[in-house]
Each structure stands twice: as C-alpha cells, then as structure tokens.
Amino acid sequence: TQSTRPQRILGAVQQNATRGDPRSVVRAIDQYCRSQEWAMNVGDEKGCILDSVVSEVNPSTVLELGTYCGYSTVRIASLLPPHAKLITLEFNPKFAVIARQVIAWAGLEDKIQLVEGSSGDLIPKLKEQFGVKAFDLVFLDHWKDRYLPDTKLIEECGLLRKGGVLLADNVICPGAPEYLEFVRSSPRYESQYFKSHLEYTKVEDGLEKSVFLG
C-alpha cells in the first residue's frame, strides 16, 4: 500500500539519522525534503533563525502549535537547557504517530510532551492538566488563520509571561495577515520581522518575533 509523506520522512530519519542525535534527525529531514520531496517543515534556513531566538530566550517552557512530523519540535528541544519542557499540540493522529517516532529517534521524549487535540480545546486546559504556569516561548506553525485567535486565547488564559516571546512561521507565505497586523499594531507587543525564504525554496517568507510586554 502507498506510504504517506510523513511516513517517508520518518523512513529518511530511521535510515540516515543516528539514534539519540537530534541534530542528525534535523539534517536527515532537511536533506530528504530538499532532494526528494518538499514538506512543510520550518526547514534549515528559517530553522537557523528559530535556533537563534530559542538560544536568546533560553526558555524553561515552550509551547508549539502544530507538530506535523516533529521537525521543529526536535530542533527546538535540542537547544533547551536540562530541565526545560516543550509541549507540542497536534490534532491529526496520523501526524502525531509519526512525530512521536521522530521524537523518540532523537531521544528527546523526556523534554517533549506531544498532546493530541486542537489548540482551541487544549490551550485552556494547559494550566490545570499540565501544571504549566506560563510559557517563555510559543512557536506558531499550525493553520495560519488560527494564529490570531489562539494568541488571544493564550493571553486570556494568562499563559504568556511578561517578556515571553511569540515566534510565528509563514507570516509571508502562506501568510497570516490578521495576526501580523495585530502583533505589529498592539502596544502590548514589540514585534520584529526576520526575512527569509519558504523552506527548501527561493520564495520569500519569514518569521515574526513578538515580545509580550504584559
């Protein structure tokens, strides 16, 4: 029977990456998606910007919206300090199954909690169910029209600490215009655009980093 793209990405990891070596998992996915078939990972070019923001924030708690195959999940978690935790939300069980195996191959199960479900349902439960006080960093990479409503929900639930950072992928391509307008015009955020390219292509895209001022 025909395999799916996420299954083929997992295969590339199992064939080309070293168990327990997160950066080799990241490299294996990038090499596969650049040479065999495109996939919507944040990718190597924007991934370097992601790395620099993660290193700068040095977060204890991270929230990722939209796991997909776990590429950015592994990339972020590989940079976290020893007791830091990353919670990633994914509502497609087929993607979650693949992401769990990619995370396991990287040996990052202890740092990453993949929660299956929709961000809209799960965000209000994160405090009580997962003992989260507030996030230092949120990486938005799920449905683009959900960036703004979920940001408002995260604020309402008091899940973003003062100085906490929102980092959004794809603010140019496919684009998140309402989100961009909101974070750039709101006095409660200090936003900065990092120009880059759509993963594995020459098309313009970029990341928007927004610091929550409280």
Ligand SMILES: CNc1ncnc2c1ncn2[C@@H]1O[C@H](/C=C/CNC(=O)c2cc(-c3ccc(F)cc3)cc(O)c2O)[C@@H](O)[C@H]1O
């Ligand atoms: C709405 N609440 C949600 N809660 C939990 N998980 C959610 C979710 N929405 C979506 N998801 C999951 O996130 C992932 C969705 C990501 C959506 N991303 C994109 O559409 C995207 C699309 C492109 C893209 C760019 C150009 C192009 F021609 C074609 C595609 C590039 C990207 O980097 C992207 O991130 C899936 O795994 C989905 O199941």
Ligand SMILES: [Mg+2]
């Ligand atoms: Mg993306």
